[in-house]
């Protein structure tokens with residue numbers, strides 16, 4: 001094959017591969033929304049959570065705003081009002097609807113959002129197929145960010161609807177047949193020797209900017225628990241009065257626990273002396289062997305203090321995870337670390353609106369590592385940095401402990 005024809009066939013292959021990836025991610029969003037009624041999809045249970053319909057529209061706006069508008073000459077937006085409704089926090093992309101009021105948006109309807117998704121899907125597929133080869137790398141760069149962005153929202157769809165269902169006295173199930181993923185469990189610790197270790201993403205595959213630059217960290221001799229803290233262990237903390245002993249708690253944590261009347265993880269329910277928990281499959285007896293979930297950083301920190309242990313730093317977590325010996329590192333529950341969410345040495349947020357993606361949130365939040373049962377397949381990696389505020393607990397959040405030699 002002549003070089004020009006070879007290059008053209010490689011470009012065609014690239015276009016086909018990205019078109020398939022785009023279709024797969026967009027379909028997964030709809031698959032996750034499918035069990036939910038129109039009423040389910042409108043509700044916003046708290047300012048931190050968003051309606052399912054909003055997630056479906058916002059992820060679509062992201063492609064329209066950052067991919068189609070800049071790259072398709074003469075592109076006509078589906079509805080000029082949608083940028084205001086479905087921009088989340090991109091100040092550089094213009095004014096936006098107040099986040100706590102997303103649940104008030106009964107129009108556009110679900111059907112109109114579906115039409116919006118179809119319109120943007122067709123335009124993106126056309127762009128992938130027809131973009132000039134010279135423009136393709138930049139288009140695919142933004143497309144890839146959009147796909148990972150939508151995958152993040154796929155996780156939020158499940159966490160947000162579970163929170164909404166938790167406030168419904170009839171305890172609805174997202175999926176009556178839902179089963180938790182199998183857990184490895186295990187005893188003991190992964191020992192790390194003291195020394196300088198490299199953490200962060202080293203390139204070669206996709207990552208978010210907050211995972212870079214890869215850099216050196218000094219690790220003390222430390223042991224990281226091989227398994228996640230279980231419901232049984234957490235129940236011992238509860239029955240030992242863990243939620244009633246201010247000496248175990250950070251000041252802000254104690255104030256939050258008192259104000260919000262915390263007595264157990266977010267979705268635990270005590271009925272006639274027995275413990276139950278709300279899951280994606282509805283209310284079920286508490287599985288004592290399963291990892292604890294839906295605990296805040298404040299609770300995780302109090303638990304670690306009660307247990308006479310620590311939460312690992314994110315560097316310790318990553319170094320231990322890179323040994324391959326941490327069980328249930330991925331796919332069960334995000335794991336709180338005691339590291340503040342800060343920029344890595346030399347990190348600079350990108351210019352422009354997409355630079356707002358991660359960098360501007362690097363204050364007052366704590367890092368979680370691993371991934372959860374709600375994280376889409378292929379969205380997990382050892383350098384991934386998730387982050388939430390210390391009182392947050394509606395995500396699938398758990399913990400593993402660490403310890404130092406005295």
Ligand SMILES: [Fe+2]
Pocket residue numbers: 058088149153
């Ligand atoms: Fe978003």
